[in-house]
Amino acid sequence: MPSAEARAARATRRPAFGQRLASAMAEHGPLCVGIDPHPGLLAAWGLSDDVHGLRSFSLTVVEALAGRVAALKPQVALYERHGSRGLAVLEETLALCAAGHTLSIADAKRGDIGSTMAAYADAWLGEGSVLAADAVTLSPYLGYESLRPALDRAAFTGRGVFVLGLTSNPEGASVQHVGGAGSVAKGITDAVGAENAGARPFGSTGLVIGATVGGALEKLGIDLASTAAPILAPGLGAQGATGADMKASFGAFWPQVLGTSSRDVLKAGPDAAALRGAAEATRDSLL
Numbered sequence: 001m002p003s004a005e006a007r008a009a010r011a012t013r014r015p016a017f018g019q020r021l022a023s024a025m026a027e028h029g030p031l032c033v034g035i036d037p038h039p040g041l042l043a044a045w046g047l048s049d050d051v052h053g054l055r056s057f058s059l060t061v062v063e064a065l066a067g068r069v070a071a072l073k074p075q076v077a078l079y080e081r082h083g084s085r086g087l088a089v090l091e092e093t094l095a096l097c098a099a100g101h102t103l104s105i106a107d108a109k110r111g112d113i114g115s116t117m118a119a120y121a122d123a124w125l126g127e128g129s130v131l132a133a134d135a136v137t138l139s140p141y142l143g144y145e146s147l148r149p150a151l152d153r154a155a156f157t158g159r160g161v162f163v164l165g166l167t168s169n170p171e172g173a174s175v176q177h178v179g180g181a182g183s184v185a186k187g188i189t190d191a192v193g194a195e196n197a198g199a200r201p202f203g204s205t206g207l208v209i210g211a212t213v214g215g216a217l218e219k220l221g222i223d224l225a226s227t228a229a230p231i232l233a234p235g236l237g238a239q240g241a242t243g244a245d246m247k248a249s250f251g252a253f254w255p256q257v258l259g260t261s262s263r264d265v266l267k268a269g270p271d272a273a274a275l276r277g278a279a280e281a282t283r284d285s286l287l
């Protein structure tokens, strides 16, 4: 680990991400709002589909919701499509989340061979990186251990990761359910559990389990309680899941769940009060 980073990490003395997330969920409720500046949403907000529209959209969401929800989750792809200037807006958005004392989750879904993974860890989890968020989403489908550089870097800098377990899209089952009782997804959730051993209430290695997975946890014999993982659950609203569906799917694991919704909240904008009202209504459906 570079010594300059070690000094910066010591100076920051950031508590572990799992602890910070547990506090944010206790204070604001179990909702993360995704910042997904889709071209259609930019148009609906009266904004141009360019870097100016992207910036106005992102700043409006952060200003409306910072300090009111447990976390904000910018979708990296929707910044990347605007090139390097889009990534500069993402940097500004992440900095504004930090200034607003709101946890940021960069939805980048990174995953590569270990040597390349180390560079992704530098970017998304490194101390002093302009793109570093409080946590980043990771894909373990090059093998869970390929994520090791990011897992280690998150532990070192007090940041977190969310590892894709059971995704919200219908195609996910064709990979993740393979193996029945010894499924691919169960292998991932067991590995995440080993990472969080001894952590209470959560460790800093989270899982993504879609709000739309229905009875899959039971069918695959996945015990989330034993993982001590915070669960990021996308699929609320625009992908069809409701708070009631999620409570039925997650059952006893509910205290670990951070629901996340993007389009269903964002469509209320650009008015700040309307955005807050939509976020509050969504959060209330999860209480």
Ligand SMILES: O=C(O)c1cc(=O)[nH]c(=O)n1[C@@H]1O[C@H](COP(=O)(O)O)[C@@H](O)[C@H]1O
Residues within 6 Å of the ligand: 034, 036, 075, 107, 109, 137, 166, 167, 168, 169, 208, 209, 210, 234, 235, 236, 237, 238, 239, 260, 261, 262, 263, 264
């Ligand atoms: O990692 C994610 O956040 C994610 C995982 C998953 O399984 N499904 C999923 O929808 N997501 C992301 O969550 C967001 C969902 O957006 P909405 O469907 O508009 O609420 C998108 O940015 C997706 O990329």
